[in-house]
Amino acid sequence: MVTGESIHTPVQAGGDASASRTVLFDFDGVLFQGDAFELFIRHRYGSPIHKVLAAMTMPWWLLCGVFSRRLAERALTHIALCGLGAQGYQAAVEAFADQLVRRPRQFYRDGLIALRRHLADGDDVIIVTGCERTLVTRLLSQLGLPKLSIVASQLRPGLFGMRVHVHNVGRRKVQNLAAKGVQSWRVAYTDSFQDLPMLKQAGEAVLVNGTPKLCKRVEKALGCAVTRVAWY
Known part of the structure; x- marks a missing residue:
């Protein structure tokens, strides 16, 4: 178990040069404490x-x-979301994000430190999340991380308001990454068993604040050990 600010040394994936620089972070439960869109x-x-x-x-x-x-x-x-068009939704969600980012202990400090270290090392960091894109983009921007690549859930305008268009969870995360030309990655950070498809293609799978039961379940499914970190 790695605790606090300690950051492990990533395992290098096979001969894919791009994979050796690509690092994936889930958002909710990894960088953000809770479910940001549910709070909205x-x-x-x-x-x-x-x-x-x-x-x-x-x-x-x-x-x-x-x-x-x-x-x-x-x-x-x-x-x-009834009554919200695209512009109204963006204004509402950004105003909410600006309030949310000021809440104490809303983000995992250790997770943000790990992310920034990967960036400092020259890694290609991608946020791959089920959170809605506009919301997660605003939150990261307010944290001083405005230029990160983001693969997230998306909404679309409907007759009565915004509607879910793409729910970026489970296998869909891998599919949406592939659509952007990302086929493999060196490290993947998550707190969820739903991200098993993403973990299977990682050179190193990292579980954040995973319970012993979850860690054993993931390791059994992967057929190998995972790195465990405790972040606060």
Whole structure:
């Protein structure tokens, strides 16, 4: 277990020169403590009108929940975004990000230190996250990291407001990286079993604040040991 600010020496991947310089970071649970987009949606439900809309549409999203929790969550997300066009959404999410970044202990200091060390070493750092792109971009910019490559979830304008267009989770992360010409990487940092496809293609898989149960589960799936770090 690596704790605090200690940073391991990355394992070099096979002969791919580009892979030897590419490092992937998940965002939520790795750099950010919690789920940033979920916090934004909860913030939207602070408005009485969205509480009323949620109550009025309860039969719909409860029915979605019968089939899939993810469908119910998406329905509630769309309700929270009702009435927001592209420009309105950008203004709302950036204002929220500007407040969020000022909260104490909202980010993992050790994670940001590790990221900045990779940048100082000349590594090609890519943020690969299920968080929505505009939100994560604003948060990183406010942290002094405005030029990072980001592969993230995306929204699109709909009839009644912004809608989920791409949910960048699980295997889709690898697919979206491949679409950008990124096929392999030296190190991948995550806190989630859902990122197993991303970890499988890494020269070194790093679990951030992983429980013993999670670490054993990931190691069994990968067939090899993972690096474990405890970040605060």
